[in-house]
Amino acid sequence: MSDVKTIRVALAGCGTVGGGVAEIVINRGEALAHRTGLRFEIVKALVSDASKNRDVPFDSSLFTDDPNELAAVDADMVVEVMGGTDRAREVVLAALQRSVPVVTANKALLAHHGVEVYEAARKGNTCIAFEASCVGGLPIIGALLRGLQANCNTSIMGIFNSTCNYILTEMLSGGASYADALKSAQQAGYAEADPTLDVGGGDTAHKLTILASLAFGLNLDGDNVAMEGIESIELTDLQTAQELGYACKLIGIGKRFDDGAVSLSVHPTLIPHGETLAGMNGTSGAVVVQSDVVGETFYAGAGAGSLPTASAVVADMIDVATGAAQKTFEQIRVYNDRTATPKHRDANERGYAYFVRASANDAASSVDKLKGCDVEWKHLAPNSQNDSAIAITAVMAESRFKNKLADIQETLSLAESPKFIRILPQETNR
Ligand SMILES: NC(=O)c1ccc[n+]([C@@H]2O[C@H](COP(=O)([O-])OP(=O)(O)OC[C@H]3O[C@@H](n4cnc5c(N)ncnc54)[C@H](OP(=O)(O)O)[C@@H]3O)[C@@H](O)[C@H]2O)c1
Numbered sequence: 462m463s464d465v466k467t468i469r470v471a472l473a474g475c476g477t478v479g480g481g482v483a484e485i486v487i488n489r490g491e492a493l494a495h496r497t498g499l500r501f502e503i504v505k506a507l508v509s510d511a512s513k514n515r516d517v518p519f520d521s522s523l524f525t526d527d528p529n530e531l532a533a534v535d536a537d538m539v540v541e542v543m544g545g546t547d548r549a550r551e552v553v554l555a556a557l558q559r560s561v562p563v564v565t566a567n568k569a570l571l572a573h574h575g576v577e578v579y580e581a582a583r584k585g586n587t588c589i590a591f592e593a594s595c596v597g598g599l600p601i602i603g604a605l606l607r608g609l610q611a612n613c614n615t616s617i618m619g620i621f622n623s624t625c626n627y628i629l630t631e632m633l634s635g636g637a638s639y640a641d642a643l644k645s646a647q648q649a650g651y652a653e654a655d656p657t658l659d660v661g662g663g664d665t666a667h668k669l670t671i672l673a674s675l676a677f678g679l680n681l682d683g684d685n686v687a688m689e690g691i692e693s694i695e696l697t698d699l700q701t702a703q704e705l706g707y708a709c710k711l712i713g714i715g716k717r718f719d720d721g722a723v724s725l726s727v728h729p730t731l732i733p734h735g736e737t738l739a740g741m742n743g744t745s746g747a748v749v750v751q752s753d754v755v756g757e758t759f760y761a762g763a764g765a766g767s768l769p770t771a772s773a774v775v776a777d778m779i780d781v782a783t784g785a786a787q788k789t790f791e792q793i794r795v796y797n798d799r800t801a802t803p804k805h806r807d808a809n810e811r812g813y814a815y816f817v818r819a820s821a822n823d824a825a826s827s828v829d830k831l832k833g834c835d836v837e838w839k840h841l842a843p844n845s846q847n848d849s850a851i852a853i854t855a856v857m858a859e860s861r862f863k864n865k866l867a868d869i870q871e872t873l874s875l876a877e878s879p880k881f882i883r884i885l886p887q888e889t890n891r
Pocket residue numbers: 473474475476477478479507508509510511513526541542543544545548549566567568569593594595596597764765766767770
């Protein structure tokens with residue numbers, strides 16, 4: 462095709478996502494060129510170990526472990542899919558300072574250094590695009606930057622981490638403990654050898670920070686997220702919640718209040734089976750946005766993985782090559798180097814109903830003792846399987862609930878605080 466333009470790409474990182482990008486732009490390059498009029502040519506690829514044997518569809522002489530070599534190459538864009546916040550930050554900033562546009566999948570970098578990176582892009586008269594940084598292949602950033610621009614968004618929430626969703630799904634479907642489900646996720650390649658960032662909620666917090674910044678047009682920082690992971694979730698609670706009509710998911714929730722304050726939180730959450738989020742299992746991801754004009758919109762699909770994530774990276778590469786990304790970056794004022802820093806509302810002020818499991822000797826006496834506590838129970842019943850009382854409270858602020866929890870612990874003479882899981886608020890209260 463004579464009207465096809467060649468775009469020279471410096472690839473920083475060639476692992477799971479980088480390999481997927483190479484697969485799409487080279488092995489599927491003909492179809493891509495036909496659709497877009499663009500042919501992407503990888504002209505250099507930065508990795509940690511350039512001597513490693515790799516199954517890639519380009520010449521292995523293009524590999525280097527020297528970031529200066531990557532910087533020296535004449536490229537139309539840098540695609541950063543290496544991860545981390547040290548070397549990746551240097552590579553990204555160096556490209557932007559040379560006025561070379563960047564596509565990145567790196568949520569940790571943007572959640573903690575977004576302002577610096579966006580400012581560098583503006584100073585360099587160039588742009589950065591990062592669709593793949595949040596929930597893999599879902600085009601949620603495109604939706605926030607383009608599809609929802611007519612709206613004022615009031616909340617954004619969802620299942621942002623595939624590893625956690627896989628583990629919670631495996632626990633319930635296979636009757637597995639958390640530890641066994643984590644092992645199975647590692648064997649299947651869905652969890653890292655060190656899974657802390659995923660299961661502890663940090664990865665969800667990074668994505669929530671980026672998405673809420675764009676959704677609300679505010680300068681939000683990754684350090685302001687109240688965060689709990691899934692490490693202490695027990696199978697018995699997933700099973701009991703299931704019987705009561707709830708699925709348990711690790712949910713990131715960002716809310717903007719009428720006074721402009723914002724709260725960001727990440728925690729395991731029970732979701733009524735009637736809600737679409739409750740049916741998202743395995744490695745799926747999903748995002749729900751509440752907006753003033755369009756109302757609620759829902760986005761779902763593959764939350765991670767080589768090709769799904771690369772699909773989002775390549776979409777950004779096309780947008781950068783056509784100039785669309787540059788226009789959006791210049792014009793749309795939601796990038797947090799140009800937005801105000803809001804007041805953060807303490808997550809303890811958010812209201813939830815709570816699922817509680819408390820165990821004092823046996824199920825019947827646990828129920829009797831809970832009846833005597835000063836809490837409005839919406840549900841209170843014995844569970845003979847685990848010798849405990851299962852209860853659901855009325856909606857109350859988290860700070861108030863935590864006081865009640867301390868009372869319950871004292872009344873039931875428990876060595877540890879009772880187990881609890883928050884329940885997703887009704888749509889109007891999210
Ligand atoms: N995997 C997913 O499903 C997914 C989904 C969404 C977003 N992301 C994001 O995409 C990025 C890449 O993830 P990934 O899963 O593809 O990671 P990965 O498989 O570990 O690949 C990382 C690549 O970067 C290279 N690299 C890492 N540190 C380097 C350094 N200091 N200097 C030079 N090269 C370095 C590695 O080199 P070697 O090959 O020599 O080790 C490897 O090629 C991360 O920001 C991640 O958060 C991933």
